Amino acid sequence: MSEFSESLYAAYPLLGRNAILLDTNLMVVYTVACLDIYRIGRAKRTEAFTSTDGRRLLYLVSRFRRRRSTPAILAESFNLLEPFFKTLPPSESHRLQTAIREEIDLIEEHYVPAKRIAADDALLRYGFTDLAIASHADNETVIVTVDLPLIGLLEKRNLAVLNYNHLRTEILR
Amino acid sequence: MLSIKDAAHRARQYLVELFGEVADIRLEEVESEENNWLITLSFLANAPQEDAWIMTQSKMIRQYKIFTIDRDTGEVLAMRIRTLHV
Numbered sequence: 001m002s003e004f005s006e007s008l009y010a011a012y013p014l015l016g017r018n019a020i021l022l023d024t025n026l027m028v029v030y031t032v033a034c035l036d037i038y039r040i041g042r043a044k045r046t047e048a049f050t051s052t053d054g055r056r057l058l059y060l061v062s063r064f065r066r067r068r069s070t071p072a073i074l075a076e077s078f079n080l081l082e083p084f085f086k087t088l089p090p091s092e093s094h095r096l097q098t099a100i101r102e103e104i105d106l107i108e109e110h111y112v113p114a115k116r117i118a119a120d121d122a123l124l125r126y127g128f129t130d131l132a133i134a135s136h137a138d139n140e141t142v143i144v145t146v147d148l149p150l151i152g153l154l155e156k157r158n159l160a161v162l163n164y165n166h167l168r169t170e171i172l173r
Numbered sequence: 174m175l176s177i178k179d180a181a182h183r184a185r186q187y188l189v190e191l192f193g194e195v196a197d198i199r200l201e202e203v204e205s206e207e208n209n210w211l212i213t214l215s216f217l218a219n220a221p222q223e224d225a226w227i228m229t230q231s232k233m234i235r236q237y238k239i240f241t242i243d244r245d246t247g248e249v250l251a252m253r254i255r256t257l258h259v
Contacts, residue, residue, distance in 0.1 A: 048203045048210075050177060125258075148202055148213065148237075152257045169200045171178045172185045172214075 014142040014162050019066035021110075021136060022057075023145035024129060026164055027069070027077040030057045032084065034099040035092060043084050053168065060144075060167075068141055069107045072129040110136050126153060134159065175244045177203055180210035184240040187249045188214055201237060201255070205244075213239045213255050 009015050022030055029049045032040050037054030040046045061067060088096065112132045117123065120131050130150050133143060134157055143154060143161045154161040175183070181200060188195065195216040202213035217233040237255035242248070 047205050048177065146202065148255070149257060163199075163201060165200045165202060169198075171181050172198060172200055 008167065012162060012167065014160050015060065015063070017140055017142045017160065018064065019068050019108075019138075019141040020061060020064040021068040021070075021133065021141050021143045022061070022073070023133065023143065023147055023150065024073050024076045024080070025146050026057065026144060027073055028080050029053060030061060031077060031081060031096075031100065031103075033058050034103060035088075035096045043087075045080050045084060053164075056167065057164075066140070067103075067107045068110055068136070070110050070112070070129070070132045070136070072132050074104070074107075074109075076129055122153065126150070175210065175242065175247050177210065179247065180212055180242045180244070181214075183242050183247050183249060184212040184214055187240060187252065188216065188238060191252075192216070192218070196233070202239070206241075208244050209250065210242045210244055211239055212242060213237060 029040060029046050032043055032046050033054030037051040037058070040054045041050050085093065085096070110132070112135045114128065117128050117131045117135070120134075122131060122134075126134070126149070130147070130153065133145075133150065134153055136143065137157070137159060141160065143159060144164050145151060145154075145161065146164050148163070151161050151163050181203070185198060188198065195218055198214055198216045200212070201215050202211065204211040215235050215237045218236050220232045220234045237257065239253050239255040240249055241251040241253075243250055
């Protein structure tokens with residue numbers, strides 16, 4: 001896995017934090033990667049990513065001591081993946097369910113009451129999922145996403161956020 | 174069928190043809206829409222300055238452009254400003 005190693009961490013110091021939180025889109029890619037990275041470019045939901053992204057995400061997440069998420073991210077990811085789940089033969093279905101269960105065991109869920117989110121002036125623009133992420137203010141988590149408007153919101157609120165697409169800017173070269 | 178990598182290259186090539194060798198090009202977004210790739214790139218460019226004397230104090234700002242690229246032909250169909258309202 002040396003292809004993603006030290007230079008990445010030197011270029012993006014936020015990756016050195018203790019905890020990672022993947023936004024919904026990346027959680028979907030990560031979940032498919034847990035089954036088979038070569039399905040990533042072929043599944044409709046993940047066609048904007050490649051097997052290299054799957055390998056990179058598996059590697060990145062494994063380097064963090066703590067993994068965090070929110071109930072909304074997990075629910076959204078699962079809903080988005082439902083059509084994909086239906087395409088799987090029983091053996092792979094079983095393997096993926098086991099992988100998801102093991103992953104969920106490792107995740108610390110960050111719950112924010114809906115009434116707190118609804119009080120946020122940005123509710124109609126960003127919705128519950130993004131604002132729950134935006135309420136995740138601590139000094140040890142890096143939020144990784146490909147959602148440009150969300151990145152803008154998080155940066156404005158001084159949260160540690162990384163655009164995953166920056167990590168794959170090398171494809172431009 | 175154009176790969177993501179090829180689509181990103183086409184977007185970069187188009188950007189450089191229009192703006193010249195701009196600084197610090199980054200990949201910001203990759204999305205698929207019907208038969209097109211939507212690739213957002215950002216880069217650093219000089220901020221427009223009204224006063225001539227300020228021109229010497231060049232200030233760089235990050236600009237965002239979104240490219241629509243045909244997945245079959247690789248043709249760049251459109252380039253728009255990617256606006257971000259926070």
